[in-house]
Amino acid sequence: MRNRVIIRDIQPLLTSANRVESGEDSLIDVPASSFELGGYLVPPPHGFQFPKNFPYCCEYHIDQFTRAQQVYENFPTCCDGHRRLAKTKWFRKLDYIYVPFKLYRW
Numbered sequence: 001m002r003n004r005v006i007i008r009d010i011q012p013l014l015t016s017a018n019r020v021e022s023g024e025d026s027l028i029d030v031p032a033s034s035f036e037l038g039g040y041l042v043p044p045p046h047g048f049q050f051p052k053n054f055p056y057c058c059e060y061h062i063d064q065f066t067r068a069q070q071v072y073e074n075f076p077t078c079c080d081g082h083r084r085l086a087k088t089k090w091f092r093k094l095d096y097i098y099v100p101f102k103l104y105r106w
Contacts, residue, residue, distance in 0.1 A: 004038040008090045033088065039098060068100035 007013065012034045019025040051057040055065040076082035076093065085091055 003040050006036040006038055007034065008036055008088065009034040033084070039102065065100065065103075068103050072096065072100050 013028070013030050016025065016028045016030060020028055051061075055061040071078070075096065076086040076091070086093075
């Protein structure tokens, strides 16, 4: 499992690194609003197989998949943190379109 860090605003990182370099701080501190952790594949357990027609195999999985899609539809207006995220210059909702499918296919 590898994850990627996407720097969205380099200035806080550089400022903090300079403070460490000068001895003012001992730890680089980067606010969460300055970077993004990219999605990654989580492999299923060994031997696991999805049921035929998954996630449309039964009412339970159809309901769960529909709920995941509804969460995406409400994103990023779902909470204060995501509303702030939506105001950043780099935010694109389409960058997260894979999430409902990831929950049920990977």
